[in-house]
Amino acid sequence: MKFSQTLFFLLYVTIVFAQPPIQLIPQPVSVQPQSGVFTLTKSTTIHYNQADGRAVAEMLSQQLNVPTGFGLSAKEGKSGKIQLNLNATPNSQLGGEGYTLDASSKAVVITANRPAGLFYGIQTLTQLLPKEIGSKKVVTATWTLPAVKITDYPRFGWRGIMLDVSRNFFTKTEVKQYIDQLAKLKYNTFHWHLTDDNGWRIEIKSLPKLTEVGAWRVPRAGHFGDRADPKPGEPATSGGFYTQDDIREIVAYAQVRNVTIVPEIDVPGHSMAALAAYPELSCTKAPVTVNPGTPFSEWYGNGTFKMKVENTLNPSDENVYAFLDKVFTEVAALFPNPYIHVGGDECYKGYWANDPGCQALMKQLNIRHVEDLQGYFMSRVEKILTAKGKKLLGWDEILEGGISPGATVMSWRGIKGGIEAAHAGHNVVMTPSTFAYLDYNQGDPTIDPPIYASLRTQKSYSYEPVPDGVDAKYILGGQGNLWTEQIPTLRYAEYMTYPRAWALSEVFWSPKTVKNWPDFVQRMESHFDRADVAQINYSRAIYDPIIRTNIKDGKLQLEMAGEIPGLDMYYTIDDTMPDQFSTKYSQPVNLPDGPITLRVATYRSGKPIGHLITLKRDDLQKRVGRF
Template identity: 50%
Template sequence: MKKSLFILAVASLLSGFISCSDKQGIPNQDKPALIPAPQEITLKNDFFSLTRRAAITLDSSNPELLKIAHYLNSKTAPATGFEIPVEKHGNIKFELADDTTLGAEGYHLLVKHGDILITAHQPAGIFYGVQTLLQMLPPQIKSDRKQEDFDWTIPCADITDKPQFAWRGLMLDVSRHWFTKEEVKKYIDQLAEYKMNVFHWHLTDDQGWRLEIKSLPRLTEVGAWRAPRVGQWWQREKQLPGEEATYGGFYTQDDVKEVLAYAAERYVRVIPEIDVPGHSLAALVAYPELACMKAPETVGVGNKFYGEDENTLCVGKETTFEFMDKVLTEVAALFPDEYVHIGGDECFKGFWHKCPRCQARMKAENLKDENELQSYFIHRMESLLKEKGKKLIGWDEIIEGGLAPDATVMSWRGMEGGIKSAKAGHHVIMTPAEHCYIDLWQGEPSVEPDTYSMCRLKDSYSFNPVPDGVPAEMILGGQGNLWAESVPTFHHAEYMTWPRGWALAEVLWTGPEKANWDLFWPRVEQHFLRADEAQIKYARSMYNAIVTPRYTEDGSLEIALDSEPGNLDIYYTFDNTDPDNFTPKYEAPLRVPKNATWLRVVTYRDNRPIGKVITLTIKELEKRAEDTRRVIGNL
C-alpha cells in the first residue's frame, strides 16, 4: 500500500512538472520534462532568468569544475548569444560537498529566483546537475543559431538525484558500417546528455577492423576496407576478384586519444571491444596464417559466409596468442578504462572440429569438446589482460565450456546467462535483445527500415536489469546495443537510438521500480522538440498503430489495433481507400469482410493524423496470425 501511495505521489508531482502552465510566473514555453526523471523533485512557483548578467562561481583551482563551466557555455552560448563567465561572486554556483549520500554521480540542484546552486560529492555529480539544468531551459537552447529576443527562463525547483545503476551504456557497432571520429564524438555527446556514462565501442568484426594496431599494420591496411555495397544485409554479392575495396576506414591511435579526451570531459567511460575468437574474418584476411585451414581472401561486404568461410581464429596455433598479445598490449595502453571487451559471441566451431591443430590442443589440454576449447581461449585472454592491468568482459557465450574466473558477463540472449553468472559470483551487465537491441524494428515493420525483429519503445522502457532472486549487487547495470548491419549512416543511427535510448537512460538512472509509462511518453514528445532544434534524427514509431492479427477458436481471422500512447484514435478501411477521421474508427477487434484485399490503418490525435498510414494485405495478416499460432503452439 505504501508503495502504491508513493507511486501516486511521484506521478502527481511529475505530471505537474510537465504541465506547469498553471503555475503563476512561469512562462508557458518553460515546461521542463526531464529524462531521466529525478529521484526527488519539488517545483516552485517562480523562475530564474538566464541573462548576460549571469556568472558561474566555483573553486577555480579545480580543473574539472572549470571544464564543466566551459561545457555549460558550449551548450548555451550558440542559442543565447552570450557566454557565462566564471567570477568570484556569480549567481550560478558549483560546489563540492562532503555529502557522501549522493555517491560519485549524484547531485543536489536548487534553482531560486535569484541564483542556482549545484552541489555534489564528486565533479561527475556537478556535470549531471548541469544536464538537468540544461533540460529545464526551453527547447530552443538546443539550436546552433542565436535566438533573438528570447527569454531564457528556468523553473525554480529543488532536486536531489543520483543513479540507480553504475553502468548506463550504449554500444555502437562501427565495423558493419563505418562512422567517422566526429560522428562517434557526437554519439557520445548525445548519450551523455541523458546521464549515460558508458560508450561501448565495437571496433572489430567480420566486415571491418577499425582500430590501428601499430605492430600489426595489415589489420587496417587490409582489414579496414571492403567493396562498396548497398542492399539487404546477408543478401549481398561478395567482393569479386579484382574489385577495388574502397568502403571503410579506421581510427588512428591519435583519433582514439581525441575521442577518449572528449568522452572524459563528459564523464563517459569508453569500453573497447575486440571481438574474438569468432567474428574475426577481417583479421584473417589481413593475417591468413591465423586461420585453421584457408583464410578468406576479401573482407565481408554483408554477404553470407557463416559456416562456409572461416571467421574464427585458430586456437591450436600459438601464433594466434602471440597475435592477441600484440593487439591487447596496444589496446590496454591506449584505453584507460579497467575493462576490455573481447566479444566471445557466435563463434562457429566447425573449422575447429576439422582442424588437426585445434584437435591436438584439445587433447593436450584434456578438453572434451569445442565449447571447452573456446573456454580455454577466453581463459588465456583473461590472463593476458590481467598481465596488462585489465579486466575481461565478454558476451554470455563465454559461459559455455566454463567461465573464466574473474570475467564479467554481458548477457544478450535474454537474462538467463546473466542470472547464471550472477549467482556464480560474477558481475553482470544486462543487455537482453528483447529490451536493449536498438537495431530492431521499433514499430510496425511495413513502415520501418529493414531489420529482423521487434523492440518497441515500451519494450525498452519495461527493462528491469535485476531479475527476481539475483543478488542485486552483482548487476552492474545495462546498456542498449546498436548493431549496424542495417544502419548505413549516422543519421539513421540516431533514428534507431532515440527515443529508445531515452527509455533505457531513465530505467538505468531513475530505476525500474519508479518507471511509469503514462508519465514517460509525454516527456518523450517534449524531447522530440529538443531534438528538432538540435537537428538530431529520431523515430516517431510510437505513434504508428500496432496491428495484431490472430485466429479465433472458430478459425476466423481477427485483428486487434492498438498504439503505444494511450490517447490516439485509430481509423481503418478494408475498401482500398486511405483511412482518415471520416472512415470507421476502431472500437473492437475487427473481422475481415468477404473478398477484402487490404487493411489500411492510421492513427490520429485531436483530429490530426499523427502516425503513418499502414497498408497490409489480408494474406500478410493471415501469415502473421499463423506464425503467432505456431509460436504459441510450440511454447
Template identity: 45%
Template sequence: MIKIVFKLIGKGVFLIGFLIFSISALAQDKDFRLIPWPNQLEKGKGEFILKASTSIVPPSIKDKELAELLALRLKSLTGYDLKVANSAAVNNVIRFLADEHIKGGKEAYQLEVTGGNVVIKAAKPEGWFYAMQTLVQLLPANIDQRVANLGVRIPAVKIADAPHFQWRGLMVDVSRNFFSKEVIKRYILQMSKYKMNVLHLHLTDNQGWRIEIKSLPKLTEVGAWRVPRTGYWRNQKAPEAGEKATKGGFYTQDDIRELVAYGQKHFVELVPEIDVPGHSLALIASYPELSCTKGAQQVLAGDPWNASRTNVVCAGNDSVFVFLEKVIDELAGLFPSKFIHIGGDEVSRAYWDKCPVCQQRIKDEHLKSSEELQSYFLKRVSKIVLSKGKQPLGWYENLPGGLPDDMAVMSWKDDKGGILSSNKGQQVVMTPAAYTYLDFYQGDQYLENAIFSVNRLSTTFQFNPIPKGIKEENVMGGQGSLWTEQVPNERKLQAMTWPRAFALSETLWSGPAKRSWSNFIDRVESHLPVLDKDTVNYSRYFYDAIVSGVRGADKTLLINLSTEIEGLKIYYSFDDTDPDPYYPVYAGIPLSIPKGAQNIRVITYRNGVQVGRLMKIPVTELERRTPVK
C-alpha cells in the same frame, strides 16, 4: 553479432495504458520534463531569470573548463555569452560548490534553483556535470530571441539525485558499418545529455577491423576494407573478379586518443571490444595463417553464414595468442577504461572439429570437446588482458568448461546468463536482446527492413536490469546494443537509438522501480523538439497503429488495431484509399475483412492532428503472421 529471434512472452509489449508502479507517483510534476527522472524533486516557489548578465562561478580555477562547458551549452540555447569567473556577485549567479558530504557516490549532486541564484553541489566533477544536464533540461524547450531578450525563466526547484547503476551504456557496432570519429563524438555528446556514461565500441567483426594496431599493419590495410554493397544485408553478392575493396575505414591511434579525451570531457567511458575467436573474418583476411584452414579470405560484405568462409581463429595455434597479446597491449595503452571486451560469442566450432592442431590442443589440455576448447581459449585470452592491468569482459556463453572467473559478463540472449554469472560472483552488465537490442525494428515489420525481431519503445521501457534471482550487488548496470548490419549512416544510427535510449536512461539512472509509462511518454514528447533543434534524428513509430491478426471462432482472419500510447484515434480503410479523420474510426472490436479486400490502411491522429504514419499492410501479410492453430 548475429542474433536469435525472440518471442516476447504473452506479447504484452503493446499494452494501451501500459502500467509500471511508481513510487509516491515520483512527484513527476508536469512543469518538469526531466529525463532521466531524479531521485528527489521538490517544486519551489518563483523562478530564476537567466539573463545575458548572469555569471557562472566554478568551484575552483582547475574546474573552470566544466563551467565553460555549461556556458557553451547555454549559449547554444539562449544566445547568451555568459561570463565564467570567480565572481563576488550575490544574485543572478550559477554557482558550483564542492561538498564532500553529498551522498550517492561521485556522480551524485544537489541542484537548487531559487529566485536569486542557482546552486550546484557535488563531491566530484561527475556530479557537477550531471547537475548541469538537469539544469539545461529545466530551460524551456524552445527559446526564441524575443523570449531571450526578456530573460529565460527557470522554475524554482530543489533536486537531490544520484544514479542507480554505475554502468549506463550504449554499444555501437562500427564493424558492420563504419562511422567517422565526428559521428562518434556527436553520439557521445548526445548520450551524455541524458546521463549515459559508457560507450562500448564493437571494433572488429567479419565485416571490418576498425582500429589501428601499429605492430600489425595488415589489420587496417586489408581488414578495414570490403567491396561496396548497398541495401539489404542478407544475400549480398560476393566480390567480383578484380573488384576493389573501397568501402570501410578505421580509427588511427590518434583518432582513438581524441575520442577518449572527448569522452572524458563528457564523462563517457569508452570500452573497446575485439571479438574473438569467432566473428574474426576481417582478422583472418588480414592474416590467414591464424585460421584453421590458412586459406585466403576476403572481408565480408553481407551475411556471414556461409560454409566457405572461415571466421574463427585457430585455438590450437600458439601464434594466435602471441598475435592477440600484441593487439591487447596496444589497446591497453589507448583506452583508460579498466575493461577490454574480448567478445567470445557464437563460435563456429566446426572448423576446430576438423583441425588437427585444435584437436591436438584438446588432447594436450585434457579437454573433452571443442566447446571446452572455447572455454580454454577465453581463459587464456583473459589472462593476457589481466596481465596488462585490465579486466576482461565478454558476451555470456553457456560452455561446459565455464567462463573465466575474472571475466565480467554481458548477458545478451536473455536474463539467464546474468543471473548465473552474478551468483557465481562475476560482475555483469545486462543487455537482454528482447528489451535492449536497438537494431530490432520499432514499428511494423512489413514497413521496416526487419531482419530479427521487434523492440518497441514500450518494450525497452520494460527492461529490468534486476530480474528475479540475480545477485544485485554484482550487477554493474545495463546497456542498449546497436548492431549495424542495417544501419548505413548517421541518421539511421540516431533513429535507432532515440527515443529508446531515453527509456534506457530512465531505467539505468532512476532505477527499474521508479517508472511511470504515461508520464514518461509525456516527457519524451517534450524532448522531441530538443532533438529537432540539435538536428538529432529519432523514430516516431511509437505513434503508429499496431496491426495484428486474430482468428475468429470459424478460423477466419480478423484484424486488431491498437497503439502504444493512449489518446490516439485510429482511422482505417479496406478500399485502397488513404484514410483521414473522416473515415471509420477503430472502436476496439476486431475487424472483419470485406470480401475482395487486399490491404488494410491505417493512420493515427491525436486532437485532429496526424501523428502516425499512413500504413498499408497486405491481408496476405497478416495471414502469414496469424497461422491457423
C-alpha cells in the same frame, strides 16, 4: 478577502501554475517545483567554488553561449548567479555521480561531491531551459527556467550504449557527436565495437596489415546480408579506421563528458577482417576477404548456424596468442578503463572440429567437446589481459566452457546468461536483445527497412535490469546495443537510437519507483521538440498502431492497440483511404473473406499523427500469432 489580496493571489497562482511542466529525461530521484522562475541574461555570472569544477563550468558557459549569444564566462568564486559547488564534506546520498539543483528567482546552485555530479547537474539545468537551448546558432528566446529543488543520483553505475563501427564506419567527428548526445542523457559508458567480419577499425602499429587490409572492403549497395561477393581483383575502397591519435582524442573527449570508453576486439569468432590481413591465423589458412555484407552463414532458427566462410581464430595455434598479445598491448595503452571487451559470441566451431591441431589440443587437455575449446581460448586471452592490467568482459557465450571468477559477463541472449553468471558470483551488465537491441524495428515492420526482429519503445522502458532472485550487487547496470548492418549514416543511427535510448536512460538512472509510462510519454514528446531544434534524428513509431491477427471460429480476426495513450485508430478494408470519418477501431474485428487490404491511420485530438499502414490479406494472414 480584499480586492488587492484577491489580485495578488490570482497573480501568484498565474505565476506558479502557468510555468511549463518540468520535462526531464531521465527522471530525477526527487523533483520539488517552487514558485517563480530564474532568468538567464547577459549579466548572469557562472562561478565554481573549487578548481576541479572549472572544466564543467566552462562547458556550461560554452553550451549556453551558442544559442543565447551572451558571451558568458566561468570564474572561480562563490556568489555566481549560477553556482557550481563541490562539497568539502561528501554527501553520502549523492555518491560520485549525484547532485542537487536548487533554482530560485535569484540563483541556481548545483552541488555535488565530484565533478561528474556537477556535469550531470548542468545536463538537468539545460533541460530546464527552453528547447531553443539546443540550437546550433543564436536564437531569440526568453531564457527562463522554473524554480525547483532537485536531488538526483543514479541507480546503476554502468549505463551504456554500444556502437558497432565495423559493419559501417563512422568518422571521428561522428563518434564524438554521438558520445556527446549520450552524455547529455547521463550515460557514462560507450562500448565501442571496433572489430568484426566487416572491418577492423583500430590501428595496431605492430600489425599494420590489420588496417591496411582489414579496414577496407569492396563497395556494395543494397540490403546488408544480400550483397554480391567480391569479384577477383576488385579494389577494396570502402571503409576506414581510427589512428591511435584519433583514439586518444576521442577517449579524452569522452572523459571530459564523464563517459568511459570500453573497446571491443571480438574474438575468436567474428574475425574475418583480421583473417583477411593474416589468414595464417585460421585453421584452413585459406585467403578470405573483408566481408561487404554477403550471406556468409546459414542460420537455422534455433540459435544454431553454419559458417560458409571461415571467420574464427585457431585456438590451437600459439601464433594466435602472440598476435593477440600484440593487439591487446596496444589497445590497453589507449584505453584507461579497467575493461577490454573480447566478444566471445557466435563462435562457429565447425572448422575447429575438423582441424588436426585442435583435435590434438583437445586430447592434450582431456576434453571431449569442441565447444570446450572456447573456454581454453578465453582463459588464455584473460591471462593476456591480466598481464596488461585489464579485466575480461565478454558476451554471455563466454560462460560456455568456463571462465575465471574475475570475468564480467554481458548478458545479451535474454536474461538467462545474466542470471547464471550472477548466481556464479560474476559481475553482470544486462543488455538483453529483447529489451535493449536498438537495431531492431521500432514500429510496424512494413514502415522501416526490414530487420529480423522488433522492439517498441514501451518495451524498452518496461525493462527491469535486476532479475527476480538475483543479488543486485552483481548487476553493474545495463546497456543498449546498436548493431549497424542496416545503419550506414549517423543520421540513421540517431533515428534508431532515439527515443529508445531515452527510455533506457531512465531504466538505468532513475529509481524503479518513479517509472511511469504515461508520464514518460509526455516527457518524451517534449524531447521530440528539443531534438528538432538540436537537429537530432529520432523515430516517431510510437504513434503507429500495433497490428495483430489471430484465428477465431475459423475467421481471421484483427486486433489493434496503441503504444501510447490517446491514440484513435481508423481503418478501411474497402480500398479507400482512411481518415477520422472512417471506422474507428474499438474492439477485435472479424475480417471478411476475399482479397481485402487493410489500411490504418492514427489520429490524436482530431489530427493525423502516425504513418499510414497498408496490409494485404496475405500479410495479415502471416501475422497470425505474431507481434
